[in-house]
Amino acid sequence: MVRHATSHGFSVLMCTIVSAFLVEVIRPNFPVIINSFERFSGYIVNLFSLPFTVREFNTVLVASILAMIWGAFFKLQTKKYYTN
Helix, strand or coil: CHHHHHHHHHHHHHHHHHHHHHHHHHHHHCHHHHHHHHHHHHHHHHHHCCCCCHHHHHHHHHHHHHHHHHHHHHHHHHHHHHCC
8 A cells, every 4th residue: 555655646746847847848849749738738728717827737737648657557567466
């Protein structure tokens, strides 16, 4: 249980930091990808009247995607230990 809680807490922290850095690094090199994410972020922000800027929510969106990837790998890793 502690392992899962630690992993998930660490995931939230690291995915948020990495996504903010990643978005800013990718922006000049891959504007099409970032523009796609920002259009989707703008749609969500407007649809739900969220108190975020599109740029802030874009970071949250990328962090969520990174957290899903982290979760998938974590599940594969823990499945290996529990199936023996």
